[in-house]
Amino acid sequence: MDEELRATREALADAITRFAKSEIAPHATAWDEAGEFPCELYRRAGALGFLGIGYPESLGGTPASLALKLPVWVALARHGASGGVLASLFSHNIGLPPVIAHGTPEIQQEVVPPVLRGEKIAALAITEPGGGSDVAQLRTTARREGDHFVVDGEKTFITSGMRADWFTVAVRTDTASKGAGGISMLLVPGDTPGIRRTRLSKMGWHCSDTAQLHFDGARVPAPYLLGGEGGGFRIIMGNFNGERFGLAAAALGFSQACLDEALAWARQRKTFGAALIEHQALRHKLVDMQMRISSTEAWLETVAAQGDALAAQGRADAPEWVAQVCLLKNHATQTMQFCADAAVQVLGGMGYMRGTVSERIYREVKVMMIGGGAEEIMKELAAKQLGW
Numbered sequence: 001m002d003e004e005l006r007a008t009r010e011a012l013a014d015a016i017t018r019f020a021k022s023e024i025a026p027h028a029t030a031w032d033e034a035g036e037f038p039c040e041l042y043r044r045a046g047a048l049g050f051l052g053i054g055y056p057e058s059l060g061g062t063p064a065s066l067a068l069k070l071p072v073w074v075a076l077a078r079h080g081a082s083g084g085v086l087a088s089l090f091s092h093n094i095g096l097p098p099v100i101a102h103g104t105p106e107i108q109q110e111v112v113p114p115v116l117r118g119e120k121i122a123a124l125a126i127t128e129p130g131g132g133s134d135v136a137q138l139r140t141t142a143r144r145e146g147d148h149f150v151v152d153g154e155k156t157f158i159t160s161g162m163r164a165d166w167f168t169v170a171v172r173t174d175t176a177s178k179g180a181g182g183i184s185m186l187l188v189p190g191d192t193p194g195i196r197r198t199r200l201s202k203m204g205w206h207c208s209d210t211a212q213l214h215f216d217g218a219r220v221p222a223p224y225l226l227g228g229e230g231g232g233f234r235i236i237m238g239n240f241n242g243e244r245f246g247l248a249a250a251a252l253g254f255s256q257a258c259l260d261e262a263l264a265w266a267r268q269r270k271t272f273g274a275a276l277i278e279h280q281a282l283r284h285k286l287v288d289m290q291m292r293i294s295s296t297e298a299w300l301e302t303v304a305a306q307g308d309a310l311a312a313q314g315r316a317d318a319p320e321w322v323a324q325v326c327l328l329k330n331h332a333t334q335t336m337q338f339c340a341d342a343a344v345q346v347l348g349g350m351g352y353m354r355g356t357v358s359e360r361i362y363r364e365v366k367v368m369m370i371g372g373g374a375e376e377i378m379k380e381l382a383a384k385q386l387g388w
Contacts, residue, residue, distance in 0.1 A: 001305075005067060012053075013071040017079045019048060024080035029355045031207035037085055039163070045089060046118025054093075055100065060113040065311075066304040070249050074300075077253025078260070081357045083364040084208035086250060088121075091160035094243045095122035095168045098185050098235050102227035107187065111166055123164035125155040125188075125213055126236060135170065135236055136180040140215060142171035147222050149173070149186060151194070151215040161211025162197050165190045169215075170236055173229045180233035187224040194218035204363035238317055243372045244325050245303065248332035251368055252296050254361050255336045258343035259289045261357045265347050276346065285342050292335040296328075303328050323385035326378040333369045340365050 001009075023044060031037040045051050054069050055061025064072075076086055092115050099111055099122075114120040131137050140153025151171060158167075167188040174182030188195070196214040227235050263286055266276040276282045303324050310318045343358035344351035351358050369375055 009071045013075045016072050016075040020079035024085050028082040037207045042118035052116040060116045065308045070304050073249035074253040077250040078256045081257045084205035088160045088208040092122040094124040098168050098226050120165040121163050122166045123160040125158050125167045125169040127157045129156045140171050142173050148219045151218040153215050155213040158211050162209035183232035184229050185226040185232040185235050188220050192218045244329040247372050248329045251332035251336040255293050255339040258339040258358050262343040262346040289339045289342050296332045296335045319385040323382040326382040330375050330378050337365045
């Protein structure tokens with residue numbers, strides 16, 4: 001890594017850390033209890049340019065490589081310590097990439113700048129009640145009627161589903177096809193008549209609104225089709241790569257947050273006349289956490305560098321890199337699971353109390369291991385990409 005990139009990363013991570021510590025961490029517990037965070041947080045993050053990291057300058061963003069985005073995601077997770085805030089505040093990172101890659105210039109200008117300013121909210125809608133990772137079997141339809149598509153069906157587990165102004169929706173435009181070939185991507189305005197939203201309750205991510213969407217004859221202008229009819233499956237698969245890398249980076253940050261809290265507790269908590277950290281069994285538990293964190297951090301840096309190099313060659317979806325992302329996502333979330341469990345154990349009774357960082361992250365682990373592709377799917381996809 002050259003010195004210019006290193007300095008830029010450090011400056012950006014420092015700015016993100018200050019934002020997370022002042023704007024997120026002090027309020028995370030209260031927002032969880034309330035079941036939401038203020039919409040003003042979008043505007044503050046947008047005004048500071050954080051929502052636009054990785055997006056074209058012409059649309060109000062700041063272009064960034066994976067190597068530059070990595071410390072941003074890690075710092076937000078480590079110092080904000082709320083998966084619910086990250087999931088909704090940055091839901092545009094999975095909702096907007098198909099618009100950037102396949103939307104017309106007019107659609108991009110209409111949609112992207114207000115989202116990056118924090119004035120509008122974008123979300124991705126793929127999963128359906130009858131199936132999750134088996135995207136090729138989705139049943140939500142969009143039939144062409146003149147200059148509109150008419151959408152019918154349901155989507156579930158949609159992050160920012162209650163608030164979103166724009167939905168990037170996977171639909172079946174060819175109802176005669178039962179597989180991937182009949183799938184398209186459609187950008188749907190949130191205020192379209194015929195859309196009904198139902199809030200869902202969750203184990204964790206309490207302050208992130210999650211919804212089930214019901215489409216009943218929702219009419220969407222034909223220009224909002226992204227990438228042409230039948231091209232949706234490839235768009236979805238490419239979009240997953242960025243999402244999975246981001247989940248892995250966040251998992252590292254959450255793991256570090258657990259270690260931070262456990263280490264601070266072990267230093268100040270006294271039992272049998274000595275601080276917890278003076279007991280060998282506790283020190284070893286902390287070292288085990290650090291060991292897994294270090295391996296995850298090194299792997300993330302390597303995969304980021306590989307991804308940037310391949311993107312420069314026009315091979316962003318190279319099979320060998322996709323396989324690494326899948327394996328990394330599993331490793332990082334398993335590290336998070338280990339660290340959350342160990343931190344709760346170190347904190348003892350306090351670790352079971354609402355309001356501690358480790359308790360919150362402990363409840364959020366499972367969604368990280370399932371979202372963006374469950375562990376089992378990641379293993380199978382990695383094997384396929386490796387030609388096994």
